Amino acid sequence: MLGHAWKLVTVGMFLLGTGAVLPPSARACVAPNCLRGVRFPLPPDNGNVPTNLPGLVVVPPLLESVDPATVRLLLADGTPVPATVTAGAHSTQVLVPESPLVQGTEYRLEATGVCTFQGNQTATTTFTAGAPATLPTTLGALTAETPSRGRFTVYEDSNCGNTQAEGDSTRLRFTPSPELVPFLPWVSWTVQVDGEPWSYAKHGGVTATGEENSDTRLYEYNRPLLFLYSICEELDPKPPNRGLTPGRHRATLQGTLEHANLTLPALHVDFELTCDQQPVDPEPEEPSPPASSEGCSQTGGSLTALGLLATLSLWRRRGTPAP
Secondary structure (H helix, E strand, C coil), rough: CCCHHHHHHHHHHHHHCCCCCCCCCCCCCCCCCCCCCEECCCCCCCCECCCCCCCCCEEEECCCCCHHHHEEEEEECEEEEEEEEEEEEHHHHEEEEECCCCCCHHHHHEEEEEEECCCCEEEEEEEEECCCCCCCCCCEEEEEECCCEEEEEECCCCCCCCCCCCEEEEEEEEECCCCCCCHHEEEEEEEEECCEEEEEEECCEECCCCCCHHHHHHHCCCCCEEEEEEECCCCCCCCCCCCCEEEEEEEEEEEEECCCCCCCCCCEEEEECCCCCCCCCCCCCCCCCCCCCCCCCCHHHHHHHHHHHHHHHHHHHHCCCCC
């Protein structure tokens, strides 16, 4: 069984290397597989899911898909809960209960991942419905740290290569609003800079403290969501993307609560990456030419010569007899 699995991984990596599996825009380091399995974004303890949650999200295995016909919500005893399933962001499926969840009730959510090499795999999880929560109207607050010069890792967009780069960078600091926190597992994120896409994070990609959840992008090597940079010095090998051009920029953070039919106002923050040259010690001043050993010095030389002539003239008068 283990040898068979290795063969599947080998075939997948071969197809990855030949470009037969990944589309040009794919941003992952492995061939399609079910190693990660289906993921269900939920609160850390799988409890306190708001009873008025607009929709439960099912995330497919890496670069794979979920069969929507297999997405089901059940009670603890296996009784089906009436719900519809629709497509969500990032190839997800969203299960929308026909009626609000019942507080204190335990539910089971299940779905099957459609896997290219390893066969379809069904995943399941349980959660408990908590109290209803007011739907959010704001995202929170966004600031940018003071930019600094240093080295950081830059990843390829499609083939997993990475290199060290040196430049200016800043990190966005996000504080979710209290009303958003209960719904964070079902929010997806995008960051734009000057209106152009910078990066994204899937559902559950931001924690209650405003940090990026690295688990949601496991094996994916696109740019971090909240880390912005400009490459100032070329290193070997050359970085695959240049990041931002030096200058002033505006970052925009947008969060979308799946199937909520509401728009949360985006957050904006201005920042500047300068790529200023590093301070250089001033060049030493050229020393003054040395005094010549022949003739008179430049400083006071003319006065010294005139004084000598005046003294000789005075001696000459004294040595001449009176008429």
